[in-house]
Each structure stands twice: as C-alpha cells, then as structure tokens.
Amino acid sequence: xxxxxxxxxxxxxxxxxxxxxxxxxxxxxxxxxxxxxxxxxxxxxxxxxxxxxxxxxxxxxxxxxxxxxxxxxxxxxxxxxxxxxxxxxxxxxxxxxxxxxxxxxxxxxxx
Amino acid sequence: xxxxxxxxxxxxxxxxxxxxxxxxxxxxxxxxxxxxxxxxxxxxxxxxxxxxxxxxxxxxxxxxxxxxxxxxxxxxxxxxxxxxxxxxxxxxxxxxxxxxxxxxxxxxxxxxx
Numbered sequence: 683x684x685x686x687x688x689x690x691x692x693x694x695x696x697x698x699x700x701x702x703x704x705x706x707x708x709x710x711x712x713x714x715x716x717x718x719x720x721x722x723x724x725x726x727x728x729x730x731x732x733x734x735x736x737x738x739x740x741x742x743x744x745x746x747x748x749x750x751x752x753x754x755x756x757x758x759x760x761x762x763x764x765x766x767x768x769x770x771x772x773x774x775x776x777x778x779x780x781x782x783x784x785x786x787x788x789x790x791x792x793x
Numbered sequence: 794x795x796x797x798x799x800x801x802x803x804x805x806x807x808x809x810x811x812x813x814x815x816x817x818x819x820x821x822x823x824x825x826x827x828x829x830x831x832x833x834x835x836x837x838x839x840x841x842x843x844x845x846x847x848x849x850x851x852x853x854x855x856x857x858x859x860x861x862x863x864x865x866x867x868x869x870x871x872x873x874x875x876x877x878x879x880x881x882x883x884x885x886x887x888x889x890x891x892x893x894x895x896x897x898x899x900x901x902x903x904x905x906x
Contacts, residue, residue: 713893714892714893714894716893716894716895718895718897723881723900723902724899724900725797725799725883725885725897725898725899725900726836726883726885726895726897727897728894728895728896731892731893731894769835769836771895773893778889778893779824779843779887779889779893780838780841781893781895783835783836784835785834785835786835788833
C-alpha cells in the first residue's frame with residue numbers, strides 16, 4: 683500500500699526565515715510526486731511535479747527536490763503570502779492516476 | 794483561461810434534504826474526481842470517472858452518488874445529508890497521458906443544519 687507522510691504538521695516562521703517541509707513516501711514504483719499549495723477555503727493549486735531522484739524544480743521562493751525516499755520543499759526567505767497548507771501527493775505505477783495524499787503541512791509566516 | 798468551475802461555492806441544506814453539487818471543466822481532461830475535505834485533513838477521494846467509467850471508492854457511503862453526463866460536467870448528489878457530511882467538496886481533473894497533475898476547482902462548502 684502506498685503511503686505518504688508529511689512533516690511537520692505545522693510550521694511557524696518569521697518573515698525571511700528559510701526552512702524546509704518534508705514528504706516521505708513508500709510506493710510501488712514512483713510515477714510522479716506532486717506538490718500543491720492550498721489556501722484556506724480554496725482548492726489545492728498545483729506547484730511542482732518531480733519524477734526521478736535528483737530532480738529539482740524552482741518557482742520564486744520555492745524549490746522542490748526528490749530522493750528515492752522523500753521530497754523536500756525548501757522555502758527561501760518566506761513572506762507572509764507564502765502562508766498556506768502544502769500538500770504532497772504521489773502517483774505509483776500500481777495506482778496510476780489515483781494519487782495518495784499526505785496530510786499536509788500548515789505553514790504560517792509572521793511579518 | 795481553462796479551468797475547473799464548481800457551483801455553488803457555498804451550499805446550506807437541511808438534515809436529510811437532497812443536495813446536488815456541480816463541477817464543469819474547460820480543460821478537456823478525461824478523468825474527473827470528487828473529494829471530500831474536512832477541516833485540517835487531506836482530501837478524501839469519494840469517486841472518480843475515467844472517461845465515462847465510474848469508479849467508487851470502497852468506503853464511500855451509499856448516500857453519495859455521482860453523474861457525468863458528458864466530458865465537461867460532473868455532479869455530486871448527496872441523497873440524505875447528515876451533519877457528518879458538512880465539509881468542503883472538491884472537484885478535480887487530470888489527464889491519464891503524460892503528467893498526472895490534478896487541477897482543482899475552488900470547492901463547494903456544504904453546511905448541514
């Protein structure tokens with residue numbers, strides 16, 4: 683059974699204080715790992731897809747990396763508008779287009 | 794812009810009174826999903842359509858039904874809402890070729906009184 687574990691559950695940062703969110707996964711053949719951002723009361727918004735170990739993707743202050751066991755979402759010099767819940771999902775070769783979700787990390791960035 | 798649209802954004806219904814939520818997409822994606830999300834929890838898959846093929850999750854209550862009359866539209870019917878069905882309902886789409894990233898609608902917040 684595919685599993686995705688995100689840590690920490692919640693993270694509070696001061697503006698400008700860089701940090702990382704973790705997504706550990708166990709899947710039977712990784713087809714893709716996805717990061718989404720979800721603002722309160724809204725649907726998740728796609729951020730990144732990673733397919734193979736060593737791959738990295740960047741977007742503004744966010745950088746996602748992937749190893750064979752986990753992914754990190756690095757946030758550099760965060761701003762209050764980066765406050766959101768960040769969800770990690772994986773697609774496995776067994777589950778194909780049905781993702782397994784992590785429970786998310788709630789990030790709050792204080793000004 | 795291509796997108797996923799959900800209506801209504803907010804729905805209040807009475808205990809036991811049937812309610813229908815709608816989702817439409819302009820992305821021409823072949824897979825459509827319905828998720829239930831409660832506060833501080835990950836979205837929980839209720840069912841999905843692969844083209845016209847309906848797939849029900851094993852633990853989705855019989856109280857929940859769905860229809861997909863065409864590629865663009867999908868409906869979620871809750872036949873007899875209970876207080877425990879109050880949640881955010883999210884519709885999402887994806888393609889089965891190439892990337893599997895999902896595109897979510899803004900959600901419908903359901904309140905049961």
